[in-house]
Amino acid sequence: MIPGILKKAVLMTLGPPVKYIISQMGIHDEVNHKINFIEQTIQDIYPDQLIFSEDTLQEIERLKRLFELPANLDMGISKNDMMVRHYINHGFDVKAAVRAYLVRGLGLMDVVEKVAERKWGRAWPFKIGPFLDFASGYGTLERHLVHYIPADDIYTSDIKEMGIRFQTEKFKVNGISSSFRPEEFEPGIKFKFIFVASLFSHLPGNLFIKWLKQLWNNLDDEGVLVFTVHDISLITSQTEFFYSPVSEDSHSVVKDRLLKPESYGTAYVSEEYLRKCFEEMGLTAAHYARYRKCSGGLQDVYIVSRDIDRFEGIRFNTYDSELI
Numbered sequence: 001m002i003p004g005i006l007k008k009a010v011l012m013t014l015g016p017p018v019k020y021i022i023s024q025m026g027i028h029d030e031v032n033h034k035i036n037f038i039e040q041t042i043q044d045i046y047p048d049q050l051i052f053s054e055d056t057l058q059e060i061e062r063l064k065r066l067f068e069l070p071a072n073l074d075m076g077i078s079k080n081d082m083m084v085r086h087y088i089n090h091g092f093d094v095k096a097a098v099r100a101y102l103v104r105g106l107g108l109m110d111v112v113e114k115v116a117e118r119k120w121g122r123a124w125p126f127k128i129g130p131f132l133d134f135a136s137g138y139g140t141l142e143r144h145l146v147h148y149i150p151a152d153d154i155y156t157s158d159i160k161e162m163g164i165r166f167q168t169e170k171f172k173v174n175g176i177s178s179s180f181r182p183e184e185f186e187p188g189i190k191f192k193f194i195f196v197a198s199l200f201s202h203l204p205g206n207l208f209i210k211w212l213k214q215l216w217n218n219l220d221d222e223g224v225l226v227f228t229v230h231d232i233s234l235i236t237s238q239t240e241f242f243y244s245p246v247s248e249d250s251h252s253v254v255k256d257r258l259l260k261p262e263s264y265g266t267a268y269v270s271e272e273y274l275r276k277c278f279e280e281m282g283l284t285a286a287h288y289a290r291y292r293k294c295s296g297g298l299q300d301v302y303i304v305s306r307d308i309d310r311f312e313g314i315r316f317n318t319y320d321s322e323l324i
């Protein structure tokens with residue numbers, strides 16, 4: 001009994017300093033260097049799209065049947081698509097990551113469809129264009145959206161040119177280049193619907209309000225802006241806004257990874273913070289609706305328009321890829 005307690009006491013006292021000394025000796029450096037080298041080499045010689053095993057292909061077909069998706073739904077995924085790699089980096093095997101990615105797309109599509117239906121009724125597919133998916137990545141949403149509205153009505157924009165190209169070639173949608181400076185984003189079109197999934201959850205404070213205003217200025221007077229954020233309650237913080245310079249791209253090997261901590265990290269905001277932003281844009285609490293943890297069970301969805309109290313009480317679907 002006593003030796004056991006003694007051992008624990010010794011480990012508790014000496015453990016942390018010993019671990020610290022070992023970490024300072026750099027004994028893992030060589031191994032880490034080799035792993036990074038192998039990962040980078042595999043990435044460089046890998047074909048543009050992920051190759052799926054028979055098991056993963058069968059899983060995609062199962063999901064298509066389960067959700068009654070179009071048989072020709074294109075599940076070709078770029079090797080640079082951080083949205084699927086993000087799941088893999090968090091320990092999902094490829095099959096589970098592809099399932100989570102497909103289900104994420106369905107969740108985004110559900111938000112677009114329900115908001116548009118509330119706004120325009122059942123004829124929404126004919127009214128929603130021009131539609132802008134801003135910060136669209138490599139087309140998590142587009143592969144679904146093209147089965148609802150003509151590709152001609154869809155505009156996809158991202159800072160990653162390779163992501164835009166992947167989507168314009170694959171889904172035949174229109175591409176618009178973006179910029180790290182909001183004031184330089186001038187598409188020259190007023191959109192009926194602007195959708196922004198998981199960008200505001202990555203922006204630092206100085207860019208947050210600027211992008212909100214810039215996108216709002218590119219919205220038709222009759223249009224709807226929908227975006228997602230991490231609420232501040234997800235972390236322990238006494239502030240209205242919290243920004244960390246680390247993102248899913250920080251340690252990635254993809255060629256177009258974003259390594260600009262001053263422009264892209266991870267952000268958390270309170271509703272109060274957003275209310276002040278909306279005030280600066282001349283909008284009141286009646287101009288927006290908030291749906292908590294509605295995107296992927298994590299991010300809040302905000303729906304903003306000049307209509308008053310129009311978007312309350314929508315019943316969005318919840319998807320949990322681990323239960324499917």
Ligand SMILES: C[S@@+](CC[C@H](N)C(=O)[O-])C[C@H]1O[C@@H](n2cnc3c(N)ncnc32)[C@H](O)[C@@H]1O
Pocket residue numbers: 083134135136137138140141157158159160163178179180181196197198199202258264
């Ligand atoms: C977390 S991903 C979200 C991708 C997609 N919307 C989704 O939900 O699957 C964030 C995306 O924002 C893009 N992004 C970052 N800064 C941007 C900017 N200034 N303009 C346009 N896109 C940007 C990134 O390249 C990345 O593709």
